[in-house]
Ligand SMILES: [Zn+2]
């Protein structure tokens with residue numbers, strides 16, 4: 117069967133088929149590209165990295181071993197030892213698997229957690245304060261809505277992240293993010309597929325708490341407010357997410373680091389040195405980390421070797437090792453009847469801290 121395309125040109129059946137297939141592939145790739153790999157975000161990342169290169173005269177980038185080094189411009193932006201590392205390749209496959217499995221739970225989670233939370237918040241506010249004040253939306257309210265959403269999300273992210281670090285059974289899942297031996301912008305999406313539903317439920321819950329509060333205040337007229345909200349988040353999250361997993365150190369002035377988490381602060385989160393464990397756990401701000409005593413502002417060029425440490429790194433190198441990791445840890449936990457050393461996390465009551473200072 118022949119058909120015509122938009123320009124009126126007649127296409128043979130095979131050309132038509134190939135073109136359709138290409139469109140499907142392209143649409144799928146575009147729809148599944150993480151927000152932090154958006155061309156706009158990458159350009160901004162490269163632009164800021166170039167500024168750092170110029171200001172610090174070739175210093176400020178890390179090599180695959182987490183050590184700061186002076187290097188030429190191209191290697192500064194795209195170091196060969198990082199982008200050809202097995203860890204960078206495993207990032208891709210872990211992300212692909214997570215994407216394939218995502219539809220299984222994403223729809224059901226967002227269709228249930230979000231409306232339920234929103235309606236519960238609205239119901240509680242009506243019960244507490246009576247009917248909606250039906251406020252008029254203006255820019256100040258929209259800004260406040262963005263800010264409250266951000267703080268809600270950041271707090272829920274902090275709580276989940278903290279729990280994942282401190283509970284051996286959950287650390288077994290989150291360990292896959294920390295088994296990254298090098299950081300690339302795609303490392304942000306490096307997670308075990310079981311972590312996806314946990315993070316998504318947290319996001320759905322936190323946004324609908326803020327959504328419910330403001331729907332009550334505006335008598336449901338919140339759709340306009342979300343327009344600003346989306347671009348505000350896209351920029352902040354996209355940039356924050358890609359740069360914090362980029363190997364170039366981007367420090368903020370100390371006073372700003374106390375409010376917003378600088379990308380360099382996430383480098384320490386990925387370090388296996390004991391002094392860096394369980395620090396900087398929030399997604400965007402430093403507010404919750406500061407409040408709960410987990411904030412760590414690194415010194416300039418502080419050494420941050422990434423990964424889980426030589427002792428167990430060999431068990432978390434390939435795609436299959438990472439995918440099967442939690443199941444292996446849980447099996448060990450069940451067999452020993454408690455949390456084994458292999459799933460041990462610093463700070464848990466039921467573990468003996470590793471003696472070599474390397475993270476399990
Ligand atoms: Zn973590």
Ligand SMILES: [Zn+2]
Nearest residue numbers: 304361382386
């Ligand atoms: Zn990370």
